Amino acid sequence: MAPYDKIPDDSVPEPDDSPLGELTEAEPEEAAPSGELEELAAPAGEAASGTEDGAEPPGEAEDGAEPPPAQRAESPFVRSVKRLWFRAANAFYAYCYFVGIQLLRTTRAKRRHVAHGFHRMEEEAAARRRKYFNRLRVRLRGYWRDLVSPLTELREQCRGFSKAVDNARRYGTSRNVANVVLNAAGFWLKRLWRIFRTLLNYAAPIAACVLLYFTVRYFAGFQLALHVEYNGVDIGYVSNETVFTEAEKDMKERMILGDVLVADPTAEEEDTDEVQEAEQAAEEAEEQAKTIRPRFELTPVTRDPFSRFMGRFVHTADPSQLLDADELTNRLIRAVSRSENNPDGFAVEEATGLYIDGTYIGAVTDGDGLLDLLYEMKERYRTSDMEESTSIQFVKKVEVKQGLYPSGPNGSIRSLGEIRSLLDKEERGKKIYTVVSGDDPLKIAAKNGITLDELKAMNPGVDVSLFPGDELLIANSVPYLGVKVTETIRYEEELEYEITQRTDPDHDIGYYQIVQQGEKGVREVTAEIVMTDGVETDRNILNTTIVKEPVNQIVVVGGNRPLKVIPKDSSGKVASGAFQWPTIAGSINPGFLGYWGHTGSDISWSGCYGSPVLASADGTVVASGWRGLYGYCVVIDHGGGMQSLYAHCSALYVSAGEQVSQGETIAAIGATGNAYGPHLHFEIRVNGTPVDAAPYLYG
Template identity: 35%
Template sequence: MALKFVRGQGDGQAESGEGQKADNTHSPDNKSKWLVNYKDRLYRLSYYTGVQLMRFGKRIRRHAVAAVLDAQDWLLEQSAETRERAAYARISLRRTLEQEFFSPVRAFRARVKELRAEYDSAKSQGGDQMESFLAATSQELWAETRKVLGITFNYVAPLGAAALLFVTITTVNSFSFGLKVEYNSKVVGYVRSEADFEVAQAEMKKRIIYEDYIQPEDAVPRFTMAIVNDKDIISTNDLTDRLIESSGNELQEAYGLYIDNQFMGATTDGDSLLENLNARLEEYSTGAKDEKVSFVKDVQVREGLYPLTSIVDLRNIESELDKDESEERIYTVQKGDAPTLIAQKYDMRYSDLKELNPEIETELFVGQEVLISRSVPFLGVQVTKTVTETEDIPYEIEQVTDNSYNEGFTKVSVKGQTGEKEVTSQITYVDGVETERIVLDSRVVKEPVTQKVIVGGNKPLSYIPTSGGTNNGGFIWPVGGNGGYVSCRIWGYSGHTGVDIASQPGTPIYAAAAGQVVTAQYWGGAYGHYVKISHGNGLYTLYAHNSKLYVNPGDYVEQGQLIAAMGRTGRATGNHCHFEIINNGRYLDPLQYVG
C-alpha cells in the first residue's frame, strides 16, 4: 500500500514519554498550576454533571414511557363502565373548553360585528352621534378584549413556555466546551483538553532536535474554558505549527519523516521522499492476490512547519534508512560443541538456531562458522500473502500376523499409496525471510492407502535375550570393516539409550538379527537417518546417524544383511552407529547380548 502525506497524529491523541518530559521543563509556578488544575477539574466536573443529568433524564423518560404503556394496558383491560367514564371525562373536557374558551371568543366576535354595524350607523348620522357611540362602547370593548386576551394567554402561555424550553435545550446542546490556549501572550487556538496541548508541545520539540531551542518570553500556557463550535477546535498538528511560530525560530513548510513516531528529519522535496519509500515497498511486491506489503515499523510523512536547521538533504535521510539496525553475528565451533550447547550459550531457542543454520544437525565440525543472528535493516519490509500448496499425506503400515507362515516371513498384500492435501496458509515474510505461517484451511484431495503386510507368526524366535549378562543373546556385531570401537556406552550421559560404535564414514551397518524393518527414514531430531527392526515378541534393534539407508519399511532382512552406511546425521559430533536393543519398551545394554 503506497504511503501518503498526513497531517499530524489526529485530534485528541495524547503521547507519553517525551511529550510529558517536555511539559516538566516549562512547568508553571505553583499558583498558575493550581489555577490551571482548578479550571480543569471544574471543566471535568461540569462535563460529568451534564453526563449524569442526561443519563438521569433518559432513565426518567424510560420510566415514563413504561408507565404510559402500563396505563394503556390497564385501560384496555377495564370494564365498559371505566370506558364510559373516560368518554364522560372527554365530553366534560370538551364542554369546559367550550364554556371557558370557545364560547367567550365566539361571543366576543359576535359583539364585534354588532359594534361594527352600530359604528356604521353612527358614522352615517353625523359627528355627535359618533362621539356618543365611541364613549358608550370603548369601555365595553376594552373589557371584552381583556377578557379574551386573558383566556387566550392562560392556554397559549404554557405552550409558548414549552416551546421556548425546547429551543433553549436544543441550542445549548449544539454548543461544545473547549479550552482556549494562550501561549507567549498569544491566543493560538482551542483544544478539547490540556492533553492535546501536551501532545503538540512534545511534537514541536521533536521538530527542533537539530538546533538550539529559542525559548519564548512567556512559555507558560494558559487555558480558559470556553463555549466553542466544533469547527473552532484545531488539530494537534495545526497547534504544533502555531507553537513553533511562537517560538521565534526560522521556519519553513516541509515534510517530516517519522518512524515509530520518532522524528528522522524534514525535507522540502516531499514527493521524492514518498517515491523513495514506495519504491522500497514495490521491491518486495509480487502483485499476488491478497498480498499486503508494508513497513515493519510505522512510517509517516507529515506536512507542516519545521525549523530551517531541521530540514536536511534527502540523501542524508535515505542513508539513515539504509543502515542496519543490528549486525550479523557469527560463532566459530569449538571442540566439544553441539547444536544444543551453542543455542544455550547465546540464550536462544534451538528452533531459531536451526532455522538460521538448516544443516547444523548433519554438519557440525570444529572451525565451522555458525550464524547466530542476521543483520536486520533499520527499515524492514513485511509481506503477507495467502498461498495454497499441495502436501503429501504419508501412508501407514499395518501388519497382519498369519500363523500359517513361519516367523520371519513377510509379504505385502496391499501396497501403500501416499495421499495429497491442499493447504492454504497465510505466510508473513520480513525482508524476504519467512517469519510466520498460519494455516487457514486444509482439504484432503486424495486419501492415503494403508499398506498391509502379512507377517509369519508360526514359530517364536529362539534368541530372546536373558538378563544373565552373558554374550550369547543371538545378536551379531552390527558394524563391519574393522568393527570400530565403542566411543560411548549405554547411559554414558543422561538420555543415552544405546551404545555408540565409532568408525570411518561409509562403514557398512548390518542387521544384528533377522526381522522386519518397521522404520527406515530421516528424523530431523537426534537420530538423523535411522533404521528400526522388529524381531518379534516386543524385541527391536535400532541403528542411528547413518549416511545412507539400503532398506525400506516392510522389508524382511536376514541376520548380517547390509541395511545402512555409517554417518553423522542427526545430533552427532562424529561418524558412529548408535545401536539400541529394546525389549518391550525397556532399553538393554547391547554389549551384554552381542556374540
C-alpha cells in the same frame, strides 16, 4: 387426659407428690368394670373350679351356647411395664401441656408489650406532627399578618385622613388642608416602603435560587477553549492544554530554537562526539525555551447572547477555529521563526516530515518522493504470485506530516537520498527463527542466507539437540524499518500411507511380497503466513481439504522360522565376530544398566546426528517404526532366540519383513523418543530379555 380415659384401673399410674401428679389427679377417674377387677383378683385355681356368688363355671354357657374362650391373666412384669409406660406418657403429656400454656401466656404478654410500644410511638409521632403543623400555622399566620397589617393600617388611616381633610376644609385654611394631605402622603410612602421591604425579604432568596439554577445550567453545557499566545504572537484557539503540549513537543523535535537537533536513530554508540553535541544542543534549547512561556486565556467557543455581552472582556471562538496538534505546531514554529518582528529567528520552509514510532527522522521538500520511497520499500517483498489481498505493512508505525520545518544549513530538512540511507540501515536486535518439523541445521542456515558455521556460532549445540518449536538466533541486527507480509496461501501436502503386514506361515521368515502397492494421498492446505523481513515468523492453518485419500500398502511376509542360529562355539557362547559394531564410530556411554532402568548401550560421538546405523548381524526385520519411548526404532531377528534393537533413530531405511545383511545401513542416528541428544540406543535380547551387548560387540 382424654386419650387415657379407657385405661383399666390396675394399669393407671398411682398419683405421686410431683406437680405433674397433681395435674393428673385433678381429673376424675372412671371406675373400671367390676367384672374385670374380679377377673384380675381371682386366683388361677379359683378360675378353674368356678366363680364366687354362684357364677357359672367356665366352659358352660346359658341355653347350651358355647362358652367364651378362657383369657390368660397378664403377668406382674407386664403390668409393671404398662404402668411405667402410661405413667411416662401422662408425664410427657402434662409437661407438653404446661409448656404450651406458659408459651401462650408469655407470647401474649410480649404481643401486648410490643403493641403498646408501637401505639406509644404512633402517639408520639402524631404529637410531633401536630406540634410541627401548629408551629407552621403560627408562622404562616405571622407572615400573613406582616403582609396584611400595613394594608389594614392604611385602610384605617385612610378613614382618619379623610375626616381630617373634611375638618380642615370646613374649619381651617387651605394651609391646614395641605399639611393634612402631605402628612397622609408621607404616611402612605412609609407604609408602602414597609410592604415592599417585607416582600423583598421573601422574594429575594427565591429569586437568587432561581438565578443560580439557570446560571449553573447555562455554564454546565458551555464549551470552553484556550486562547494561546506564544512569543508575543496570537496563535489561535485549542480545545485543551494537552493539544498545546503535544504540539510543543513536536515543535521541539523538528527544531531547537536556533540550532536543529536531528538524532540518527541508527547511530552507533561509538559516535560520542555527535551524542555530546546533541546533548549540548538540547541543554541550550531548554535554557532558551525557558524565556518563552505560552499565555493561555479561557474563552467560550460559541458566540451567543451571553458571550456577546461578555465580548469586551474575553475572546470568543467558533468551533471551526479550534486547532489540532499539527496545525498548532506549524503556528508555533512560525511564531519563533525569522520575521520583521523577530530578525534573530531562523528560516522555515514548507516540507514533509517523517516520523517512525513517534520519533522525528527528518523532512524532505519532495513529499510525493517520500511516499514513493516508502511504497518502494514495501513492494520489495511483493512477489508475482502474491494475491491482491496480501497485506504488506511496516513493522513500526510510520507517519508523514505536512508542515513547517527549519531550513538552511542547520535545518532539519534532508535530501531524499539521506532519508533512504537512514531507512536502509539496521539496528540492534535479535532475529529469531522457529524450528519446524523436517528442519535440520543445514536447511535452517540455507533458509536464512547464512552459513552453517555462523548458525553454530550463534546457537551452540544446534547440531546436537534440535526439536520442532525451538527458537534459534539467526542475526544480531534487524532492519530499522522492517516489513511484515501477511499472506494467505494454498498448497498441497502428501499424506503418507500405512503398511499392513500379513504373515504367511507357508513361507520361511525372509519371504516378502507386496500384494497391494501403497499410494500417497494429497491434502490441500489453506494457511495464513506472516513473514517479517523475508523470514516466516508465524503460520496459522485456516482449512484443510483431502484431495486424494492414501492407499495402504499390503505386504505378505513369511512366518516359518528356519533352523538358522547365530554360530556358537563348543562352550555354547556366541562366536567372536557374530555381532559387529552397529555404527561407523563412537563409544558406549552409558552402558547396560548404566542407570536404573537402562536396558541398552548408548553409542554416540560429537556430530553423530544423521550418521548411518548398521545391522549388527544378518537377520530379518520384524519391526520398523515408532515405538513410544524408543522413538523410531528397528528390531532384527537373528534366529536362535536372539534379536537386536536400534532406537532413537531420525530416519528408517528398512521395513518389516526385509532380510538384511551384517553391515547394511538400516537407519540414521537421531534423538527421537525419550532422548536428550542424538545417539544410538543398541540392545541385544536373548529370548526376549535384554542382556549386556558389550561382550557380543567386543568379542
